[in-house]
Structure formats: structure tokens, C-alpha cells
Amino acid sequence: MKQVLIPLAACVAATVVLAGCSGSGKSASASSSATGASASASAASSSATSGARAAAALQPKSGTNTAGTVTFQQQPGGVLMTAAITGLPPNTVHGFHVHEKGDCSAPDAMSAGGHFNPGGKPHGQMTTPDHHAGDMNNITADSSGNARVSMLLPSLSVGTGANSVIGRAVVVHKDPDDYKTQPTGNAGGRIACGVVAAS
Numbered sequence: 001m002k003q004v005l006i007p008l009a010a011c012v013a014a015t016v017v018l019a020g021c022s023g024s025g026k027s028a029s030a031s032s033s034a035t036g037a038s039a040s041a042s043a044a045s046s047s048a049t050s051g052a053r054a055a056a057a058l059q060p061k062s063g064t065n066t067a068g069t070v071t072f073q074q075q076p077g078g079v080l081m082t083a084a085i086t087g088l089p090p091n092t093v094h095g096f097h098v099h100e101k102g103d104c105s106a107p108d109a110m111s112a113g114g115h116f117n118p119g120g121k122p123h124g125q126m127t128t129p130d131h132h133a134g135d136m137n138n139i140t141a142d143s144s145g146n147a148r149v150s151m152l153l154p155s156l157s158v159g160t161g162a163n164s165v166i167g168r169a170v171v172v173h174k175d176p177d178d179y180k181t182q183p184t185g186n187a188g189g190r191i192a193c194g195v196v197a198a199s
């Protein structure tokens with residue numbers, strides 16, 4: 001009996017301690033992040049509900065065959081953007097941004113306006129402090145003219161706040177973004193465009 005009880009008791013005690021430890025640790029961080037999330041969600045409409053999704057269907061523009069789908073999902077550190085694009089010239093690099101107006105009606109997509117820039121920042125690379133919220137890394141087409149990319153965008157949200165992608169447009173450019181030229185990155189014409197909607 002003793003031989004069974006002692007290990008059992010030790011096990012129970014250890015389990016309680018472990019559970020107590022990890023339990024309190026978890027609930028502390030979980031409740032603080034939950035509080036933070038609900039606080040920012042209820043703080044006016046700067047809501048960025050984790051898991052919220054949006055998507056855009058890219059349509060060919062400027063006489064190209066470039067098309068694709070782009071999805072956005074809210075995560076704790078930003079918005080996870082995933083894109084699958086087809087119909088690009090093989091082995092080419094293209095500027096890729098969120099633009100301010102959800103209007104792709106013009107044949108050259110100029111109706112989408114400039115880069116989405118709610119923070120009033122200069123144009124730049126998304127990994128540096130100064131960049132438009134809508135600035136994303138260039139995309140590269142493979143030998144078949146397809147590009148698949150995924151990036152965590154630190155300055156966007158999916159929701160109703162000022163930085164939300166919903167109601168904006170995603171644009172693929174003819175040329176690479178040099179991440180320097182103001183305010184466009186000198187990425188040339190617009191070869192595909194899609195309006196971002198909640199999904």
C-alpha cells in the first residue's frame with residue numbers, strides 16, 4: 001500500500017503544483033491579453049478582433065492577365081497576409097501594396113488612389129519604422145508566372161479602425177518597388193487590383 005500511495009501522493013502533489021503553476025501563469029497572461037483585446041475592441045471602434053478575416057480577388061488591369069486571391073487574418077502581432085497570384089511575366093519582381101480606396105473600376109486601377117497611409121508616414125519598406133501601413137514587400141513570380149507569398153503586416157488591422165484593410169484595395173504593380181521613391185516606390189503601372197472585403 002505504502003509503495004503505491006507514496007508515488008501516488010507525490011504524483012498528485014506534483015500535479016497540483018505543476019497545474020497550479022502553469023494554471024496561474026496561463027490564466028494571468030490569458031486574462032491580461034484578453035483584457036487588452038477587449039479593451040482595444042471596446043475602445044471606440046479600433047477593434048482588431050483576433051482571427052477576423054478579409055479577402056480580395058485580384059482582377060487583371062492595364063491589359064494584363066494577372067489575377068489572384070489575397071487574404072488577411074488578424075493576429076496578435078499584426079495581420080497575416082497570404083497571396084496567390086497568377087499571370088505574371090515569368091521571373092519578375094513586382095511592387096505590391098494596399099491602396100487607400102476600395103475602387104478598382106478604372107482600367108488602369110488608378111481609381112484605387114495612393115498607398116494606404118492612415119499614419120501620415122513616408123513610403124518605405126514594411127520592416128523599417130517609416131512606411132505606409134499599406135506597404136508590403138515585393139512579390140516575385142516563378143518561371144510559370146505564379147507568386148505565392150505570406151507576410152505579417154505590423155501596421156494593418158482587420159476590423160473597423162483607422163488601420164483596417166477592409167474597404168481598401170490591393171494592387172500589383174508592373175515594376176519592383178524600390179522602397180525609397182516618394183510616395184510610390186516607383187513601381188510603375190497597376191496590373192491587377194482587388195477590393196478588400198470582410199470574409
Ligand code: CU
Pocket residue numbers: 095096097098099115171172173187
Ligand atoms: Cu501600389
Ligand code: ZN
Pocket residue numbers: 097115122123124131132134135183184185
Ligand atoms: Zn507606400
